[in-house]
Amino acid sequence: MKKIVSGAAMVIVAASTLLVSLAAPANAYAVNYGAIAHSAKTGSIAWSYDYPDSASAQRNAMNQCSGPCKIVARYSNGCGAISHSPGWYSYGAANSLAAAKSQALRKNPGSRIIHWSCTSGHQF
Numbered sequence: 001m002k003k004i005v006s007g008a009a010m011v012i013v014a015a016s017t018l019l020v021s022l023a024a025p026a027n028a029y030a031v032n033y034g035a036i037a038h039s040a041k042t043g044s045i046a047w048s049y050d051y052p053d054s055a056s057a058q059r060n061a062m063n064q065c066s067g068p069c070k071i072v073a074r075y076s077n078g079c080g081a082i083s084h085s086p087g088w089y090s091y092g093a094a095n096s097l098a099a100a101k102s103q104a105l106r107k108n109p110g111s112r113i114i115h116w117s118c119t120s121g122h123q124f
Contacts, residue, residue: 032119033057035071036080040089042067045082047117075100077121085111096123 034049035057046064051057058071073080073093080093083104090111092103101113 030121031076032121033074033076034078034080034117034119035061035075036073036082036091036115036117037061037065037069038072038082038089038091039065039067039069044069045115047080047115049117049119073100075119075122077119077123079116079118079122081116082114083108083111084114 032050032052033054033056034047034051035054036045036047037058038045044066046061046066046069048057048060048064051060054074054076058074061071062069072082072089072091075093075095078093078095079097079100080091081097081100081104083090083092083101085108088108088111090104090108092100092105092107094100094103097116097118101116104113105111
């Protein structure tokens, strides 16, 4: 026995499917911002993550940092990292933790990672 579906029923099914696919979770496409602040003079490191905008993430990191600090890494749905060797710091920011660490280490051969942080939504 064959089932026959009218054209009107097909339109309703297609429209329902489209609406369901458009109703993704609110945070499925969220952009999360993070920042790292650092003071080379005092060694203070402060960070923030999962803020709704870059300015808020940077402000929060700066508010937590002691000493003359500056923002050294900004990222969205990603990670930041700091590497250190005697007398020298370098920084990286990228979509994944591995890439952020690699960037910081590449800028400062012989250094080691002393801090990293990531937002939600970063790549693994």
